[in-house]
Amino acid sequence: MQLVKITENDIAGMDARGRAKFINSVVGYKSANLIGTVDSDGNENLAIVSSVIHLGSSPALVAFISRPHSVERHSLENIINTGYYTINAVSNDITQQAHQTSARYEKHQSEFAMVGLNTEYDHDFFAPFVAESQLKLGMKLVERVTINSNQTEMVIGEIERIWVARTAVMPDGYIDIESLGIVAISGLDSYHSTSRLHRLSYAKPSQLVYPLTIEGEPSSWQALVKQQEEKREP
DSSP states (O other): OOOOOOOHHHHHTSOHHHHHHHHHHHTOOEEOEEEEEEOTTOOEEEEEESOOEEEEETTEEEEEEEOOTTSOOHHHHHHHHHSEEEEEEOBGGGHHHHHHTTSOOOTTSOHHHHHTOOEEOOTTOSSOEETTOSEEEEEEEEEEEEOTTTOOEEEEEEEEEEEEOGGGBOTTSOBOGGGGTBOEEETTTEEEOOOOOOEEOOOBTTBOOOEEOTTOSOOHHHHHHHHHHHHHOO
16 A cells, blocks of 8 residues: 655645544544533533543543633533533444534533433532433543643543443453444544454563453452442342
């Protein structure tokens, strides 16, 4: 396959829309998520993002990138003002509704209602979840970082709660997102289902990696599940 060399000058010479599609595609597959928020007046907002990243497990920190706050950014403003939001994974049965949330609706228009998705509230958590999502995180804002190079905002939050099907969590704590039908995004508008090749063992200098079963290896996750089951027993 012949490769084409594209330079910094070539990129700078592209039209804005073409450049955005090209550069967004070049980084490969990204997770598809919906950010759910509500303002103090009860106006709900839902926005698709493809920039959610894991920052650390202790504390459990997750970040996403918001475009510059030079114009109205309803999701960002709601997060700043209330301190709470949700991250909801997009599955293959709601991709079109999720993509439609990128349209520029007015602040008083709920994207949930406009695209046909349902809100779901946990009794003591302020922000709305997407009822149809199979993996959802309740987030508390801990930090905002303005990236000086282009004025985008990194929104960093700590996970306060997770909703996920128990059957999707393997004995070692690995979440089998493929079993939930969760999709990936490439570029700005291409959605993909996934096909796992394999899980691999922890890499050590003294031995080669080897394939694991989907269940992985036992961990403290099993103890947590057992503890919750015992609490539910009469």
